[in-house]
Amino acid sequence: MNFLGKRPPAAATPGAAKKATTRDRGNAAEDQALAHLQAAGLQLAVRNYRTPGRGGGEIDLVMRDRDGTLVFVEVRSRTHGGFGGAGASISATKQQRIIFAARHYLMRLPSPPPCRFDVVLVEEGVQWIKAAFDAH
Template sequence: MKFLGKRKPAGGSGPAAPAATTRERGNVAEDQALAHLQAAGLQLVVRNYRTPGRGGGEIDLVMRERDGTLVFVEVRSRAGSAFGGAGASISVTKQQRIIFAARHYLLRLPSPPPCRFDVVLVEASVQWLKAAFDAQ
């Protein structure tokens, strides 16, 4: 008879450790990206900014450069490079949602500062792509 459940680790007596959820892996990647950006001198303004309602957008990190530039950061992580890796997962639709959320965020400010959209790819290493895309 075949056993289709989770296997116990070899030599261990307890159940197999549960795999990290996508959200947990995303949080770890965001933590790594945040540490990388802060080490480069950026300040965290807000994490996981979401627009209200369905169909809106989310910005993983809103950071501020020393010169006052507001940086909207999308963090992408992939375990492997299949299907183009983390960078290939930022579709035009995803960019539009980030831009929508950024515009919503900027409406709250009395005078919007200079802004840009960066991407941080977390794969085997952390790669920071400044001005990865533009609002159109």
């Protein structure tokens, strides 16, 4: 305890382990998903693609499949299966933001290739759902 009667932050306590943040867990899930997809033959094009400005979207992984298809991947992770698990957290609004970001990404290309939207769920293992949703 310090002179104000408060405990020092965990990082300041000798020998204390740093607690993983939500961002740390998200990055670890993306790492797992990326390794899984690369083992299946996909190649990374971009990680964490974001549209400029507020209210845009983000794509966790943009991959290229063996047949040339551009794959926009949403990675979701949950520490427990409550509230429907990781898959249930991909709402219609989230899908629209991913689609918006994908369209923005495709505008940079001279000729858009075939595309699809996949989801990788990282819970007790890794589950890859190809063509999980379509652009409307």
